[in-house]
Amino acid sequence: xAGVMQNPRHLVRRRGQEAxxxxxxxxxxSHVYWYRQLPEEGLKFMVYLQKENIIDESxxxxxRFSAEFPKEGPSILRIQQVVRGDSAAYxxxxxxxxxxxxxxxxxxxxxxxxxx
Amino acid sequence: QKEVEQNSGPLSVPEGAIASLxxxxxxxxSQSFFWYRQYSGKSPELIMFIYSNGDKEDxxxxxxxxxxxxxxxxxxxDSQPSDSATYLCAPKGxxxxxxxxxxxxxILTVHP
Numbered sequence: 001x002a003g004v005m006q007n008p009r010h011l012v013r014r015r016g017q018e019a020x021x022x023x024x025x026x027x028x029x030s031h032v033y034w035y036r037q038l039p040e041e042g043l044k045f046m047v048y049l050q051k052e053n054i055i056d057e058s059x060x061x062x063x064r065f066s067a068e069f070p071k072e073g074p075s076i077l078r079i080q081q082v083v084r085g086d087s088a089a090y091x092x093x094x095x096x097x098x099x100x101x102x103x104x105x106x107x108x109x110x111x112x113x114x115x116x
Numbered sequence: 117q118k119e120v121e122q123n124s125g126p127l128s129v130p131e132g133a134i135a136s137l138x139x140x141x142x143x144x145x146s147q148s149f150f151w152y153r154q155y156s157g158k159s160p161e162l163i164m165f166i167y168s169n170g171d172k173e174d175x176x177x178x179x180x181x182x183x184x185x186x187x188x189x190x191x192x193x194d195s196q197p198s199d200s201a202t203y204l205c206a207p208k209g210x211x212x213x214x215x216x217x218x219x220x221x222x223i224l225t226v227h228p
Contacts, residue, residue: 033215043160043204045215056214091159093216102148102167105216107159 002026004094004108005074012114013082021077021111025094031055032075033093033105034067043091049075050097079113087115119143122205122219129226135192137222139205142186147209149181149188150216154202164190195226 005024013019025032034046048056049069060067064082069075079086089112093105121140129135137151148167152160166172166179166188178191188207192199202223206216 031214035216035218042220043216043218045217048214059215104150104162104165106162107152110159 004029004092004106006090006092006108006111008111009109010112010114012116014116015083016081019079019082019086019113021079021090021092021113022074023077023092023094023108024074025092026106028096029094029106030097031095031103032069033095034075034077035091035093035107037089037091037110039088046077082113082115084115087113089113118219119217120205120207120219122203122222124220125223125225127222127224129195129224131195131197131226131228133195133226135195135199135224135226137190137192137203137205137224139188139190139219140186141188141205141207141217143207143209143217144183144186145209146183146186146207148207149179150206150208151177151179151190152204152206152218153199154204154221156202160204192224195224197226197228200224200226 032049035043037043045059047067064080066078089110091110093107095103095105151164154160164179166181172179176193180189202221204221205219
């Protein structure tokens, strides 16, 4: 297992439920990024985390969305009280720590979230 | 002005031809530039990155960067039908230190 691992691959929730998306970075990577791709739209940045720290959450909706990357275990993107508009593909990417902004990000296969 | 602009296409080229994909960006502080390929229903796959002005070649791919013109391009030589995908340009750095800011992508179709 050398790649970024996301689970589940597909997640179905009813309106008002909670969705939890998990991401384990590539081996040797300590930076995690979450992106969302709405149907027929481009990839949009949501949040950038390092272990136990949120570095940039400028792309996160102000309500219902949260993210964490604990000292142990995967990064979690949590969406509370889901609505139909949350239906999208959620991608996690990871990178090494490194100088400046030069480290490339590698993407997982994504979680396709569907809200009934 | 959009932060990252790409022609959405579709760009159609015959098999064996050179495909030229272009991207302009607004953040002059951008330091590194990434090209991703995304097949329909799949995740983005990193294919090239470039940091310095000029050309960078990797197999059939060449990335070109001109920071003064805020322009980056990707050339695909000897295009194959398997290259048919959406190509995403993503600058990083400057005001967006960690995050990638993606363009809408250019849809490339390589026809036999």
